[in-house]
Amino acid sequence: MTMHRKILVKVMLSVFLTSATLTANAAGGGGGPFQPGEFILDHIGDAYDWHILTWNGHHVSAPLPVILYSKQSGLSVFMSSKFHHGSHAHKGYIIADADHPNKNLKGKIVEVSTGERPLLDLSITKNVFAIFVAFAVMLWVFLSLAKAYASRGTQAPKGLQSWVEPVLLFVRDDIARPAIGYKYKPFMPYLLTLFFFILVSNLMGLIPFFPFGANVTGNIGVALVLAVLTFIVTTAVSTKMYWGHIFNTPGVPWWLKIPLPLMPFIELTGVITKPFVLMIRLFANITAGHIIVMGFFSLIFIFGQMNPALGYGASVISVLFSIFMFFLELLVAFIQAYVFTLLSALYFGMAVQEHH
DSSP, X not given: OOHHHHHHHHHHHHHHHHHHHHHHHHHTSOSSOOOHHHHHHHHHSOOSEXXXXXXXXXXXXXXXXXXXXXXXXXXXXXXXXXXXXXXXXXXXXXXXXXXXXXXXXXTSEEETTTOSOOSEEOOOOHHHHHHHHHHHHHHHHHHHHHHHHHHHTTSOOOTHHHHHHHHHHHIIIIIIHHHHOTTOGGGHHHHHHHHHHHHHHHHHHTOOSTTOOOOSTTSHHHXXXXXXXXXXXXXXXXXXXXXXXXXXXXXXXXXXXXXXXXXXXXXHHHHHHHHHHHXXXXXXXXXXXXXXXXXXXXXXXXXXXXXXXXHHHHHHHHHHHHHHHHHHXXXXXXXXXXXXXXXXXXXXXXXXXXXX
């Protein structure tokens, strides 16, 4: 069997195992009619524990640390298993359900007495834990790479080094240098960290087993933080020439700058909206892929409720489309890491540009 066939068999096996896991979750979940919207949102959303599967009404999940602070209760630290999957209160806190008056707080920890969020919530949620796992993977890769360079010197790359070095050179030669110019070196640590964090998180999100499968970069909060970091770096390194082009745009009639500051307003708006563009692009593309895959799986249960034979028939089509979407998401995982890093490098290049 060739290498390509082995990879294809592994991918198909992964998707079929995912289908079996999801079938067990939906079938054993609770006796009521299948709710595709709730099923999809539970998958792409964050949570205080890591739900693995539901079998015959029994939930199997990995508990995570809950760290809360409020004026009434002070500091509270315990494991999320104390909530018993949201059915019990603990230390004056409970996870809000669909019956909570404020629908926006569903799935969030609230105080039983007030029904409001605690003053501070530093809990290690599913996405936070996945971020720690991503950083652990990155540390292992880069420390191994540094050790290989130290021991092998100028010899030809081998093993893990031969896989990662082309990516490093790609970020340097095809992203940083063309976008920033000869001043690219100070930005390389940030650009490499950004690229590999997004790439590793995206790839981990495609593996449907604990501790992988979290929708990290599809979380709008994570995407916002990455975009804000790029904005902060851009602003910190910006030159006088950069701000001069914003507030005194060359080649624009003076009456669009002084009596009617239309151009400075437009340019300044562009500076502010750039990080939001980065955020929406990453968040929307990653989340959309997960929603489409979960939508295909939902068809199995929707048709299965009508007739078991229809469910079995739909499962074949759903799994085939899911395999196609898996490869598409694999491509998107690399593209989004590339696009986010490239746009960040372009913003840095504009910020440090010199007068010609």
